[in-house]
Amino acid sequence: MEVWRYAERYSGIDVELVSRGFPTFFIFAIMNRQQLVEHIFLKKSYLCVGLDTDITKIPKHLLSETDPVFSFNKAIIDSTKDLCVSYKINTAFYEAMGVKGWESLEKTVHYIGHEHFKIADAKRGDIGNTSFQYAKAFFETLPFDAVTVAPYMGEDSVKPFLQYEGKWAIVLGLTSNKGATDFEFKQIVSENGYEHLRPEFLYEKVLRKVAEWGSPDNLMFVVGATQAGEFINIRSIIPTHFFLVPGVGTQGGSLKEISEKAMIKDSSTHTQCGILVNVSRAIIYASDKRDFAVDARAIARQYQQEMKSYLK
Secondary structure, eight states, X not given: OHHHHHHHHHHOOOHHHHHTTOOGGGOSOOOOHHHHHHHHHHHTOOXXXXXXXXXXXXXXXXXXXXSHHHHHHHHHHHHHTTTOSEEEEETHHHHTTTHHHHHHHHHXXXXXXXXXXXXEEEEEOOSHHHHHHHHHIIIIISOOSEEEEOOTTOHHHHGGGGSSTTOEEEEEEEOSSTTHHHHTTOEEEEEOTTSSEEEEEHHXXXXXXXXXXXXXXXXXXXXXXXXXXXXXXXXXXXXXXOEEEOOBSTTOBOHHHHHHHHOEEETTTTEEEOEEEEEOHHHHTSOOSTTHXXXXXXXXXXXXXXXXXXXX
């Protein structure tokens, strides 16, 4: 039972239900839209800390630990948990280390617990039966609240992630990388509501189409901070969906500009909301000294304080 007490503390498992024989994947705590909004306004923050943990970049003194990556993540979480509402684990950094990496990932997501919105940044998407297994991996085997999804293969590659009550698919919309110009900004001819043809960008077509597959309660979109000039247009296409916004910090995106252009009026609470801003390297690699977590907290607090000023 002590193992389950640990799990209850760190992942929201109801120990009473476990003792009655319920499978654990049915009883992980969930975070729906209303709860997420409440957390944002309780903490005056829409900060998502990205745990893109590269073992070659963490402080050297941690390398003697049994699990250096988890030790690093634990220190970052402990120092930032009151300043953020979400953590995003980029699975590539863990997959690259094989079994040990997955062990570090699993320990990390359990340690985060159920009071933060947990994102698996895995960018999955495949034919239906394969996507079903991906969804099962992140929503049943692991207690993530959301997973990033690539929509290139269409509806049947995304729908399996939308079948879990209280869970989210975060679909790539307009990304912050240079390669976005290769496809996302290609103009196509598409029908609009006025029954005539007009040119639009491919990313606009993707946003409109994917929005039909889910709802603002289970579907978010990735919109890169370096694409701030497109935020007003994107908001007009998907006015009530949450955005996950990477690209602030090291990549140079402006938190002020994003907040001004992307925030929405949430009909359930009558308050401004609708964005999670992810910051990874600027926070977690703020220092490589023994007290690295102190510097990480200081940077996270700077972002939280600025966000507080934008939340009305």
